[in-house]
Structure formats: C-alpha cells, structure tokens
Amino acid sequence: MDNTGESYSLPCEGCQPTQALPTGWSELVSAVESLTEVFFTLDRHWHFTYVNAETEEYLGRSRAELLGKCIWDECPQLRGTAYETQARVAVEQSSPCAFELYDPARKRWKELHILPSASGVAVTCVDTSERKLRQDAERDNSLRFQVVARATSCPSSRSAGNGMLLVPVPPGASMTPM
Numbered sequence: 237m238d239n240t241g242e243s244y245s246l247p248c249e250g251c252q253p254t255q256a257l258p259t260g261w262s263e264l265v266s267a268v269e270s271l272t273e274v275f276f277t278l279d280r281h282w283h284f285t286y287v288n289a290e291t292e293e294y295l296g297r298s299r300a301e302l303l304g305k306c307i308w309d310e311c312p313q314l315r316g317t318a319y320e321t322q323a324r325v326a327v328e329q330s331s332p333c334a335f336e337l338y339d340p341a342r343k344r345w346k347e348l349h350i351l352p353s354a355s356g357v358a359v360t361c362v363d364t365s366e367r368k369l370r371q372d373a374e375r376d377n378s379l380r381f382q383v384v385a386r387a388t389s390c391p392s393s394r395s396a397g398n399g400m401l402l403v404p405v406p407p408g409a410s411m412t413p414m
Contacts, residue, residue, distance in 0.1 A: 274361035280327075282306050285356060294361070313341070319348065326350040327357055336364060 274294045277286040284302045292298055295311070302310060314320055318337050326333045327350075334349045345368045351358040 273363075275359070276302075277356055277358045278307055279356040282308055284310070322348070323350050323357065323359070327352045 269288055272290060274291045275286075275288045276284060276291045279285050283304055283306050285304075287295075287299045287302050292302075295302070297310070308315055308320070318335065322333050322335050325331075330352050332349070332351045334347065336345060336347045338344075339346055344363055344365045347362045347364045349360045349362075351360075
C-alpha cells in the first residue's frame with residue numbers, strides 16, 4: 237500500500253501485478269530480487285505480502301504457496317522462538333530490531349533484521365555462520381595465547397627437553413592442539 241491508500245501486488249515469476257506499479261517500483265523489485273539474502277514482508281496480520289527468490293529457496297516453497305498466508309501457519313517451527321518474540325515486540329513497539337539466532341535444522345547462524353512499518357513488517361535474514369566460526373577461532377586463539385603467556389612466566393612450567401614446554405593447565409580449562 238502506498239501513501240495514497242492504493243494497494244499493489246508485487247509481481248512474482250509467471251504472474252502479473254493486479255495494477256501498474258508506481259514509477260520506480262520496478263527498479264525496487266529488481267533490486268530486492270537481486271539480494272543474496274532472505275527478504276520478505278508481512279502485513280499487520282502476519283500474512284506474507286512479498287517473498288524474494290532467496291526466501292523461496294530458503295523455505296523450499298514458492299511465492300504462490302506463501303503469499304497471503306500467515307507466517308505462523310506456514311512456518312510453525314517459528315512459534316515460541318526468539319524470532320516470534322522479537323518480531324511481535326518490534327511490531328507492537330514500532331521499533332526495528334536485529335538479533336542473531338542459531339538454526340538447528342540447518343546448523344547455521346542467522347542474523348535477522350525486523351523493520352516494522354505502518355502496513356506490516358519487512359524481514360531480512362543473513363547467514364552469519366562463517367563470521368561466527370571466525371569469531372570463535374579468534375577467541376580460541378586468544379585464550380591459547382593467554383594460557384601460553386601465563387605458562388611461560390609460571391615457575392611450575394618446565395622444558396620437556398625436546399623443544400616442548402610442559403605447562404600446567406588449571407582445572408576445568410581445556411587445551412586443544414594448536
């Protein structure tokens with residue numbers, strides 16, 4: 237719906253809009269379709285109003301199957317999750333939010349952005365698994381460095397005679413090979 241109260245159907249593959257799109261919307265639709273991240277919009281009643289190609293692939297469902305349907309009915313696995321809680325709070329407070337969650341079905345981390353508007357909500361979902369792996373590796377390396385730094389200044393560490401340093405590890409700490 238635009239600011240004049242007119243509603244428009246955004247085109248999906250193989251279908252035509254119900255009326256001509258306002259000037260500039262074709263470029264907008266083209267830009268959203270080129271996103272390599274999940275992007276969809278929902279109306280105030282949680283019904284899908286737009287689904288980009290990446291969302292179709294992610295959900296394994298076509299636009300035709302999703303448009304006009306309630307997200308909570310079509311994706312029941314989202315009920316009771318952080319996603320539902322955050323989405324409802326964002327809409328109730330008309331306040332954008334961003335958060336990260338783990339998708340156990342896909343074993344991937346996702347960063348979600350929920351952007352409420354007068355007509356509903358826009359959602360983007362970005363896979364952040366690679367970034368999380370890098371952060372975890374950096375944290376692990378930092379912890380290893382701290383243990384080695386403490387050990388080399390620790391009077392109870394000693395040389396094994398073969399170039400290895402024997403380091404006492406505090407109880408509860410774990411050391412993985414570097």
